[in-house]
Amino acid sequence: MKELTFAALWAVFHEMLGAWLYLGLAAAVAFALAVVVLVIRERGVMYARLVRCYIIGLIGGFSGVFIAPAITLTSVTAAGGPADWVLLFLVWVVGAIGSTIVLYTLVGWIGLSRRQSVPVAQPALAE
């Protein structure tokens, strides 16, 4: 037990998630592409939308704080020490940032598709 290898980590996650590991990675790659293409097509980040999505995304962060313990058959009251608070904070951060990016991208693509389907003088829904 002297070296951490990618193969070992992969094996553990593969045992944990099975086929969902591949589906999850495929979804993550597809989503990352969606973000990149969106930013290119919109020629930059739409900061007004980002802020609105971030405010909603905060809810996602708090949801994660309650969902993560539930997944492990317990509740947030199980947190009992500093390491737990750090972990819950990380869950909150990941939940908030993840929710924000997902919302931002979804709203962006919905706006793009509507502009394409109704090209004349319709303001984008969330812009």
Place this chain on the structure above:
Amino acid sequence: MLALNRRQLLAALAATGTLGAGLSRSRAAPVKTKAHIVIAGAGAGGLAAAAQLSARLDGAKITLVDARREHLYQPGFTLVASGLKPKDYVLSTTAEHVAAGVNWVQEQVAAFDPESNSLTTERGTRITYDYLIVATGLHLDYASIEGMDISLIGREGIGSIYASPDAAITTRRLQAEFVEKGGDGLFGRPATEMKCAGAPLKYTFITDDLMRRAGTRGKAKLTFTAQNRGLFSVPIVSEKVRMLFQDRDVSVRYDHVLTAIDPAKRRATFRTPAGMVDLPWTFINVVPPMRAPAAVRNSPLGWRTGPWKADGWMEVEKPTLRHVTYRNVFALGDVAGVPKGKTAASVKWQTPVVVDHLIAALQDKTSSEVYNGYTSCPLITRIGRAMLVEFDYNDNLTPSFPGVVAPLEELWVTWVMKEAALKPTYFAMLHGQA
């Protein structure tokens, strides 16, 4: 220091029975050999050793001998017996874990003859070997408790989570009745060496927690009977558990060894320094004495003197698990006659050491790999919290995250390791991938 380096991450994963040294080595060129390596037992140790040997050797004949077609994920038994996981959580097949190229003889070992480098199965098949790894696990000796029989599990408030997944499910049914109605709850451990000495403690804590959640704790008296003056072999952990039991109102009786049970009267008899003592039960978790399997116990492989002689544990060197007399024989897992070291995490750390020494011997070399007695126990203290107790032969605590995950602190993060990370890591270990 909050930042985690690779070693700490690795060690933490290992603490839950995780990543291993095998992988880095497996990338080295395989060692060519024609040796016949026999592994007796297809439990955690046998399967992991077969996988690692298969990856590191070219041309070896590797034979795994075990009749069991069902593989049991034993670290999950406590969770099943507490209603937290279903029965199939601990069930898989041996076949799905046997590494490619390994010859699996589906027979039970009946006798070892290390003088002639051979073993014989219950069907009479004689198998010779150049090297032997004994990973047979241990024998649950219910019969040595007078009046006890496996068939009693599920009757008269008698539970026991060790015998089988069905026994764990049955014990859960009794526990649920006890949680609802209350009464006298008896918990304890045997005087022999045992697998996962934290398990009886966990089950006591979980039962206490379930009763508190159900609002019935006031209707029950929980008693833990310890076989000596401690609650755990590591003194500092023992003292912590004593304080927790005091906090949870679990009474402790020291120097109480269960010798007999009377199901009809629901009374358990204990041997104590002051004589025999009877205690009543409404619900009892019987933890049987544990010994080496008969095939090992009746062979020349066991200790010939000292405290482990009677129970037949194999006489091996502590740092290498190599037999002191028969140098082409190694022990792995529960059957090894070493202090502590009877958990899946122990197997995780023992396997690469045994495999490395065996391969070195094949090449007339020596290995510098050492097993320091590392054992890990995510000691559940309530549903949702556990203490990550890691220690070595010398009762030293060996925390994977010093300063971050305190070993004697009840934490959710440790529970997460037990509940979510342990099983996938265990299976990755079986497959020689971690």
